Amino acid sequence: MSNADTVIVAIRSGYERLADLVKKFDDETLAGPSAATEWDIAQVLSHLGSGAEIMTNTLQLAVDGQPPAAGDFNQTVWARWDSSSRREQADGFLEWNDKFLAQLESLTEDQRDNLRIEFSWLPAPIDIAHFARMRLNELTYHSWDVRSAADPEATLDAAAVPEMLQTDADLSWVSKPAELNGQTAVLTVTTTDPSKEFTLRLADPVSLEATPAAEPDGTLTLPAESWLRLSAGRLAADRTPKSVELTGPISLDTLRKVFAGY
Missing domain, CATH: 3.30.1050.10 (SCP2 sterol-binding domain)
Structure with a gap:
């Protein structure tokens, strides 16, 4: 597998591990504290879900040969997620991460090797391996924030560690x-x-x-x-x-x- 392939596989592994837990969370669990001290568990999932929505849009624009989204796009997404209920945040986390992973996994070999993605805050466009690793880092750390709240022995997803x-x-x-x-x-x-x-x-x-x-x-x-x-x-x-x-x-x-x- 190419470098991008291994990162995408690690994202899938880490997401499925967390998603299996999220599907079982009741409202009390979603309101409970995470290891990200300023956020409850639903807020961590909201962060991961809104991030998946933004990265889905970013990747689609690159595939279509379009420039990055306007500066207020992210703010609009975050505001909508912040105003959602905890249950909506958890369900949205599952929905948008499913979409983002399906989009990543559908990329052709040529796209995985040659597609470049622009971010206004980076000096140059990045390849899919770099783009996917950004998501892997965020997912892996915040998955730990959720899982470790109930498991003092929790560790980062093993498949992610070599890539990070x-x-x-x-x-x-x-x-x-x-x-x-x-x-x-x-x-x-x-x-x-x-x-x-x-x-x-x-x-x-x-x-x-x-x-x-x-x-x-x-x-x-x-x-x-x-x-x-x-x-x-x-x-x-x-x-x-x-x-x-x-x-x-x-x-x-x-x-x-x-x-x-x-």
Whole structure:
């Protein structure tokens, strides 16, 4: 399978896992808290559903050779979802994710390889693999936000983790270097499932390098899914596997503050 194919398969796997739960949720569950602290479960589903609607429209415009939607399109979609009932939000999540996945899966091999999609906030159009990975990241983290509310042992979807693990990702928008209080450190990060080794530079800005540092100040060893949750503000002390090991001048609590979540 091409790179786009594997990402689309991972989206399907993660969506079906969450959808199976959502179909069983009663109104009380939908009103309950999620791990996204400012949202109840229905609001997380609303976010994922509105996102699926927007991405369906974005992809269709690209397929049709049309420019991106006008600037107020997203605001209109969000306003409609925000005004919906919790049950409507849950049902809409299922409806629009079904539509979006069917649309993605219907793309031809040529489209998966060569179609490019424009976003006004990106410097250049992106390919389907990149576009699908954006959705995979959002779905995977927010699926965990929903599932972990009832399951303290919940982890990110296994099929998504290899596709999300980018050892040269831009951390500038998800990190708060001020929480280092002037400290700096270079850590070698070693992950399992999959196995990767890369460098985390804790400074201003916080950054990653795809190769391990020659003389690090410490090491961070953990499952790849735990690294992804840490960098997305989802590795609280009570959600941290015992296998996580950190050496050096920076504490795990400090790392949690640097990666406070979004």
